Amino acid sequence: MKQGEEISLLGFLAIPLKRKRGVLLLPFIAAVVALSVTLMTPNMYTATARLLPPQEPAAGVQNIVSHGGGTMYSLVGGKSMADVYVGILESRTVADDIIGKFGLKQSYGASTMADAYRELAARTRVNISPKTQIISISVEEHDPEKAAAIANAYVDALDRINRSLNITEGQRKRLFLEGRLRNVERDLAAAESELKDFQQKYGLVALEEQARSIVESAAKIRAEIIAAETELEVLKQFRTDRQNETIMLRTRIAELGNQLALAETGKNGKGAAKTADLKEEPFAFSFQKIPELSMQLGRLTREAKVQEKVFELLTSQYELAKIEEAKDMNTIQILDQAVPPDRKSRPKRMMIVGLSAVSTLILAVLWAFFSEYLTFMKIREPKTYDQFVRYAKSWRG
Known part of the structure; x- marks a missing residue:
């Protein structure tokens, strides 16, 4: 490093040292004030x-x-x-x-x-x-x-x-x-x-095997219809707008109704012997072909089986609903x-005090350089200094 640069650097470092009292005192005061404020907070x-x-x-x-x-x-x-x-x-x-x-x-x-x-x-x-x-x-x-x-x-x-x-x-x-x-x-x-x-009145206990098969099939269909109608009723009961599900349920109920009519009368709901959807006759004969008493017994048996199956379905749904309700408790x-x-x-006192001291130290050093510059300008460039003073006074009002 050249001698001129050394003198310049020494002069640069000497500026804050010339005003070391203010440079050191201001950060100390700021730290004390910050500490006091945080202690009161x-x-x-x-x-x-x-x-x-x-x-x-x-x-x-x-x-x-x-x-x-x-x-x-x-x-x-x-x-x-x-x-x-x-x-x-x-x-x-x-x-x-x-x-x-x-x-x-x-x-x-x-x-x-x-x-x-x-x-x-x-x-x-x-x-x-x-x-x-x-x-x-x-x-x-x-x-x-x-x-x-x-x-x-x-x-x-x-x-x-x-x-x-x-x-x-x-x-x-x-x-x-x-x-x-x-x-x-x-x-x-x-x-x-x-x-x-x-x-007990007629002494009838059982139907023939074919009749029993038809009764059980019809009972199953009827149970499915009631279950589907129950689900549709749930949709209406709670006023949901699940249109697709409603349409599917009504279609399902109609199809099951055709099958039930076929079992009971030998004709589907539209009066035809077969529907387009059914490729083969699902029942060997209808209730109309069973003797009167056997047919009446079959209907009573079917009704009992329908109600039994519906009861089983609703019981399982009811138990699941109780489980869901219990799960909601916790x-x-x-x-x-x-x-x-x-x-x-x-408040984070040490951080606040440290930031206050460091920021004030930086401002104090800048103040020292600015003060030194004003002193230099007052001696070397008095006109510029006087102009600066006038601007400062006018700015203060």
């Missing part, structure tokens, strides 16, 4: 509760009677259940519950509920992990115990609301099937009693309950 503590990602509804049980309004999942247009949970947690209903339970309107010094909502939202964070879909509920408060209590209250509110919605749907399914099952049970008892009375899976944090989350 109340500590904030953050408590976090975590929930496992919710399981999406299974298709099996839903398909039985989900035509009746479906679960809450069907009401949100196929969105992720985690997104639904976040929506519930951020809802006004949950906020009202939290604010009322902990008296947050008074704690926040809010004059209106809108102010309380904003303050609670500012102190609450609800996040979904992109990788694991785990839901985190973080609440920031001056009291660590209160922060944990509020975070856990969010979980309780979510569980209560979600459970009430799901139970409502589960109960509607179960209650509908309960009523239908009671009616079928009465019909079954009446059919069995009528069959017993007829057999809707939230808690991974971590919120616990009172033992360390504050803010």
Whole structure:
């Protein structure tokens, strides 16, 4: 390095040293002020509760009677259940519950509920992990115990609301099937009693094998018709707009009706001996070919079998509906309950003091160079200096 460059560099370093008192004093004052402010600022503590990602509804049980309004999942247009949970947690209903339970309107010094909502939202964070879909509920408060209590209250509110919605749907399914099952049970008892009375009156116990086969086939068809009609009734009962399913069910009922008519009269619903869809006669002979008493016995036996099969079908559906309702009882899976944090989350005093001192030191060094430049300009270029002073005074007003 040349001598001129060395002198220039030494002169450059000498500038802040000439004003070292100000350069060192200003960062010290800034650090003291920052420390004082942070010491006066109340500590904030953050408590976090975590929930496992919710399981999406299974298709099996839903398909039985989900035509009746479906679960809450069907009401949100196929969105992720985690997104639904976040929506519930951020809802006004949950906020009202939290604010009322902990008296947050008074704690926040809010004059209106809108102010309380904003303050609670500012102190609450609800996040979904992109990788694991785990839901985190973080609440920031001056009291660590209160922060944990509020975070856990969010979980309780979510569980209560979600459970009430799901139970409502589960109960509607179960209650509908309960009523239908009671009616079928009465019909079954009446059919069995009528069959017993007829057999006792005429001394008829069994039909011929071919007649029995027709009776059983017709009973099965009739049971399928009633089951399909029940499913169609469910669709109408809960006012869903599943048009395709409704059309398919009505078509199925019509086809089964033709088969039943063929078994009973030897003709399908349109009066032909065979339909275009049937390539061969499914029944050897019809009820009309059975002697009068045997035919009446067959009809009574068929009715009893129909009611028995319908009863079995509805019983299985009813049991599945009860299982679905029981599953809805425990809707939230808690991974971590919120616990009172033992360390504050803010203010971060050391970081604030350090940033204040460093930034002020940089400004102080710049001030030293600027002051040195003004001194140089005052001696070497007085006109420029005077012009600068005038501009500075005019800018101050």
